[in-house]
Amino acid sequence: xxxxxxxxxxxxxxxxxxxxxxxxxxxxxxxxxxxxxxxxxxxxxxxxxxxxxxxxxxxxxxxxxxxxxxxxxxxxxxxxxxxxxxxxxxxxxxxxxxxxxxxxxxxxx
Amino acid sequence: xxxxxxxxxxxxxxxxxxxxxxxxxxxxxxxxxxxxxxxxxxxxxxxxxxxxxxxxxxxxxxxxxxxxxxxxxxxxxxxxxxxxxxxxxxxxxxxxxxxxxxxxxxxxxxxxxxx
Numbered sequence: 286x287x288x289x290x291x292x293x294x295x296x297x298x299x300x301x302x303x304x305x306x307x308x309x310x311x312x313x314x315x316x317x318x319x320x321x322x323x324x325x326x327x328x329x330x331x332x333x334x335x336x337x338x339x340x341x342x343x344x345x346x347x348x349x350x351x352x353x354x355x356x357x358x359x360x361x362x363x364x365x366x367x368x369x370x371x372x373x374x375x376x377x378x379x380x381x382x383x384x385x386x387x388x389x390x391x392x393x394x
Numbered sequence: 395x396x397x398x399x400x401x402x403x404x405x406x407x408x409x410x411x412x413x414x415x416x417x418x419x420x421x422x423x424x425x426x427x428x429x430x431x432x433x434x435x436x437x438x439x440x441x442x443x444x445x446x447x448x449x450x451x452x453x454x455x456x457x458x459x460x461x462x463x464x465x466x467x468x469x470x471x472x473x474x475x476x477x478x479x480x481x482x483x484x485x486x487x488x489x490x491x492x493x494x495x496x497x498x499x500x501x502x503x504x505x506x507x508x509x
Contacts, residue, residue: 317495328398328484328500329437336495372437378492381427381450384437 289373294389297363305358305388307373312353317376320347320358322369323387329372332358368392396421398487398501406507412473415504419466419487425449426468427498428460429484437484443468444491472506480508 290308297303309318319334333340333347335356340347346359360367372387399418407413419426428440439452443462460470466487472479482505486498 319497321498328486328503329498331497331499334495334497380492381439381442381452382498383439384429386436 289375289385291371291373291385291388293386294391296391296393297360297367299365299392299394300362303360303363303367303390303392305360305371305373305390306355307357308355309373309375310354312375313377315378318347318349318353318356319374319376319382320345321372321374321384322367323372324366324369329384332371334376363390363392365392365394398485398499400483400485400501400504402504403502404505404507406509407475408509409475409477411475412471413475413506414469414471415483415485415506417468417470417485417487417501419468419485420499423487423489423499424466425488425491426462426466427486427488428468428470429486430454431482431484431503432480440470440483442491449491475508477508479506481506 317334317336320332321329323329333345335347348357370387370389372384374382401416425444427442429437431437441460442450446462457473462468482503484503486500488496488498
């Protein structure tokens with residue numbers, strides 16, 4: 286399985302942008318990059334995914350490096366509700382999702 | 395559209411007993427995956443079902459089993475419970491399996507405590 290590396294924890298101030306990095310140097314050409322987050326006492330929640338191009342949705346943006354060996358999840362204006370564990374996952378065709386330890390994001394008021 | 399539902403939400407069992415957990419996927423979703431989450435091991439994949447067939451299985455002992463019904467609802471069973479089986483069990487549904495661009499939608503989980 287292709288693996289991802291994320292910082293254990295990050296802090297942000299409320300209403301400031303947050304950039305959550307993910308390294309995936311062994312990514313293959315067919316792997317999609319998925320991001321999920323898990324709020325306290327809830328199941329994981331889908332955030333965004335992409336293959337090669339940068340992606341935007343109502344929750345976040347995903348910036349993918351040109352060589353695809355890294356990506357960054359961007360929360361444009363962090364709120365207290367964004368405090369969660371964020372998981373970066375590589376998903377290849379035919380296989381299940383494997384979660385790593387993720388990044389615990391703390392948002393300070 | 396209703397989300398993924400899991401029942402029961404909380405369960406307390408004693409060692410040696412068995413337990414059955416239930417998951418109803420989002421309407422139209424045909425793939426159901428199960429995960430175990432513990433503080434020490436994090437989120438670990440248990441198995442995935444599609445069209446009533448198990449497609450993938452994680453690295454768990456045979457005490458962990460599951461099935462899927464024709465309406466895509468799924469159950470998982472743990473026999474001969476051990477203390478280490480105490481965990482949050484999460485179910486996730488997806489339109490279809492093996493499509494790496496498809497996202498999964500998770501339920502709230504069943505918190506199992508084994509005493």
